[in-house]
Amino acid sequence: MGFYLIKRLVLMIPLFIGITVISFAVIHLAPGSPIDMATDLNPKATAEVKARMRALYGLDKPLHVQYGTWLSRLLVMDFGTSFSQDGRKVTDKIFERLPITIFINVISLLLILAVAIPLGVLAATYKNSFFDKATTVFVFVGFAVPTFWLALLLMILFGVHLGWLPISGLKSLNYEYLPTSAQLWDRVSHLILPILLSAFGGLAGLSRYMRSNMLEVIRQDYITTAKAKGLSQRVVIFKHALRNALLPVITILGLSIPGLIGGSVIFETIFAIPGMGQLFYASVMARDYPTIMGILVIGAVLTLLGNLIADVSYALVDPRIRTT
Amino acid sequence: MSKEKNLCQAFTDQEKLRHLFWKRFRKNKLALTGAFIVIFLFFAALFAPWLSPYDPGQINIKKILQDPSAEHIFGTDQLGRDVFSRMLGGSRISLLVGFVAVGIASLIGVFLGALAGYYGRWVDNLIMRFVDIMLCFPTFFLILAVIALLEPNIWNIMIIIGITGWMSVARLVRAEFLSLKERDYAVAEKALGARDFRIIFLHILPNALAPVLVAATLGVAGAILTESALSFLGIGVQPPTPSWGNILTAGKDNIQIAWWLSLYPGLAILITVLGYTLLGEGIRDAIDPRLK
Numbered sequence: 001m002g003f004y005l006i007k008r009l010v011l012m013i014p015l016f017i018g019i020t021v022i023s024f025a026v027i028h029l030a031p032g033s034p035i036d037m038a039t040d041l042n043p044k045a046t047a048e049v050k051a052r053m054r055a056l057y058g059l060d061k062p063l064h065v066q067y068g069t070w071l072s073r074l075l076v077m078d079f080g081t082s083f084s085q086d087g088r089k090v091t092d093k094i095f096e097r098l099p100i101t102i103f104i105n106v107i108s109l110l111l112i113l114a115v116a117i118p119l120g121v122l123a124a125t126y127k128n129s130f131f132d133k134a135t136t137v138f139v140f141v142g143f144a145v146p147t148f149w150l151a152l153l154l155m156i157l158f159g160v161h162l163g164w165l166p167i168s169g170l171k172s173l174n175y176e177y178l179p180t181s182a183q184l185w186d187r188v189s190h191l192i193l194p195i196l197l198s199a200f201g202g203l204a205g206l207s208r209y210m211r212s213n214m215l216e217v218i219r220q221d222y223i224t225t226a227k228a229k230g231l232s233q234r235v236v237i238f239k240h241a242l243r244n245a246l247l248p249v250i251t252i253l254g255l256s257i258p259g260l261i262g263g264s265v266i267f268e269t270i271f272a273i274p275g276m277g278q279l280f281y282a283s284v285m286a287r288d289y290p291t292i293m294g295i296l297v298i299g300a301v302l303t304l305l306g307n308l309i310a311d312v313s314y315a316l317v318d319p320r321i322r323t324t
Numbered sequence: 325m326s327k328e329k330n331l332c333q334a335f336t337d338q339e340k341l342r343h344l345f346w347k348r349f350r351k352n353k354l355a356l357t358g359a360f361i362v363i364f365l366f367f368a369a370l371f372a373p374w375l376s377p378y379d380p381g382q383i384n385i386k387k388i389l390q391d392p393s394a395e396h397i398f399g400t401d402q403l404g405r406d407v408f409s410r411m412l413g414g415s416r417i418s419l420l421v422g423f424v425a426v427g428i429a430s431l432i433g434v435f436l437g438a439l440a441g442y443y444g445r446w447v448d449n450l451i452m453r454f455v456d457i458m459l460c461f462p463t464f465f466l467i468l469a470v471i472a473l474l475e476p477n478i479w480n481i482m483i484i485i486g487i488t489g490w491m492s493v494a495r496l497v498r499a500e501f502l503s504l505k506e507r508d509y510a511v512a513e514k515a516l517g518a519r520d521f522r523i524i525f526l527h528i529l530p531n532a533l534a535p536v537l538v539a540a541t542l543g544v545a546g547a548i549l550t551e552s553a554l555s556f557l558g559i560g561v562q563p564p565t566p567s568w569g570n571i572l573t574a575g576k577d578n579i580q581i582a583w584w585l586s587l588y589p590g591l592a593i594l595i596t597v598l599g600y601t602l603l604g605e606g607i608r609d610a611i612d613p614r615l616k
Contacts (some may be wrong), residue, residue: 014453015456015457015460018453018454018456018457018459019457019460022457022458022461026469026470026473027469027473031365036542136354140354140598140601140602140605141409141594141598143545143598143601144334144545144593144594144595144596144597144598144601145594145597146549146552146553146590146593146594146597148553148556148572149572149586149589149590149593149594150590152572152576152579152586152590153586153587153590154578155579156583156586158514160579160580180392222427227510253355255459258459258460258461258462258463258500259462259463259464261462261465262462262463262464262465263464265464265465266464266553266556266557269557270576280465280468281468281557284468284469284473284559285559287473296461296465296466296469298460299461299465300460300461300462302460303460303461304460307460
């Protein structure tokens with residue numbers, strides 16, 4: 001196991017370097033520089049001023065030198081200072097926004113697991129039943145629904161017409177004046193819609209995946225044996241089949257991380273949640289290079305870590321993996 | 325003589341497979357529904373200018389944000405334009421983006437996947453590690469960053485969705501090539517001294533395209549969703565060009581008063597994506613019923 005872990009960690013290094021190279025290339029090969037953005041509307045900005053600004057941000061050096069400096073600073077978690085008006089450190093800006101994004105994603109991931117697994121297992125167990133067909137339709141519609149549209153509809157329904165849930169931000173304006181219990185509900189009610197929507201996107205895929213895994217497992221000889229021994233349907237499904245069908249889910253969870261993080265841009269923008277997605281959107285709009293690069297790299301590294309955790313846990317529960 | 329017979333056999337096998345494919349496909353109601361939706365939308369987009377009751381760009385200050393009525397069946401938007409006509413225009417954009425983006429992704433994916441699978445060794449290693457790296461990025465972040473740095477217009481959107489979406493195709497094609505290159509016909513071709521590119525693209529590739537077709541059909545669905553999300557965020561197709569996503573932006577801005585601006589374009593996206601997904605899954609099941 002120790003050897004396997006080390007091997008996996010070593011394999012991450014070239015991936016990490018690749019991630020930084022691509023992030024860097026994406027931002028720097030695109031036309032239009034932040035200096036132009038800042039000076040276009042200012043008639044007083046002469047060529048000399050522009051050159052000075054470029055030197056200030058290190059944009060006048062050749063690309064590989066810029067990459068070198070950026071990478072060496074990145075290794076000590078220094079992404080530089082933001083180009084925006086506040087001029088704060090990129091790391092500070094990102095890390096104050098990261099917890100809420102991760103919190104929402106983890107909760108919605110748990111929600112996905114709690115709903116999708118039973119759904120998939122039942123659909124497979126009662127294949128071709130009404131329940132199976134109904135979930136199949138649900139799954140296809142779930143695949144096809146644009147989440148931002150569903151968000152709009154739910155905002156209209158629960159926010160505008162019924163007035164049950166707030167539709168933006170993390171807390172109400174009068175939050176400070178509320179009693180403690182109401183404060184708690186205020187927090188929770190702001191998160192209900194974002195979490196539901198973030199979970200909805202992954203639900204369809206995982207339940208479909210769970211169903212086909214389960215069907216695959218049910219066909220195996222050892223399940224037939226278990227049935228032939230006279231074990232009850234319950235025991236066969238939940239004790240014998242489910243365990244093996246659950247294994248590949250671990251990998252899928254690892255793979256679903258980039259989608260979840262990417263999706264946070266959409267629902268954080270819609271619900272005005274001050275998370276990493278919203279920061280990314282704002283930085284992209286302002287061409288704030290250091291922040292964009294920082295978030296791209298952190299997003300990719302989170303994915304890398306997620307995959308590592310998934311692979312290692314897979315190896316923990318399934319010894320066959322370690323030997324290959 | 326026996327060679328001729330073999331050829332005949334191979335030909336009828338091919339026919340039989342095709343026949344089986346249609347037989348299975350026809351029996352799958354969901355797949356037929358998908359195919360029907362896809363064809364219907366294709367013609368709607370094709371004849372959009374003739375089907376539109378109004379000019380989609382026609383601003384009418386006297387008719388701002390009108391409820392759906394007999395005159396404007398999906399209502400009017402914040403500039404008094406007919407929403408139904410704008411949605412027909414948007415269907416062209418969606419279809420165009422979907423097909424071009426998937427075309428680009430398929431070309432890149434097929435090319436790199438074929439090279440990796442056929443040559444193996446370091447070529448395979450290099451290409452597949454590149455795939456791994458690309459898969460680490462939250463795709464939507466990558467798209468957003470590039471789109472906003474380039475000008476957000478429809479061509480850039482198609483290109484960027486294409487070049488961030490080829491990885492799964494490459495993996496599929498590589499897997500097919502790994503087994504197909506060991507087949508007798510490929511080995512024989514090589515022994516006869518055919519050039520690699522001839523073997524790869526003329527002989528092996530046609531046999532490896534079935535999974536690509538499935539992935540491409542599902543990919544169109546994904547690309548349409550991505551385009552609408554980008555346009556919704558205001559960094560996709562730019563107004564006044566109509567797109568389902570940017571009509572929804574107007575829906576969000578007028579969320580308190582004009583529900584029809586939010587409802588109909590979203591339904592259109594839902595139905596379109598559903599159509600392509602059902603069709604893609606249907607093709608997959610008909611090619612290989614074991615996977616069902």
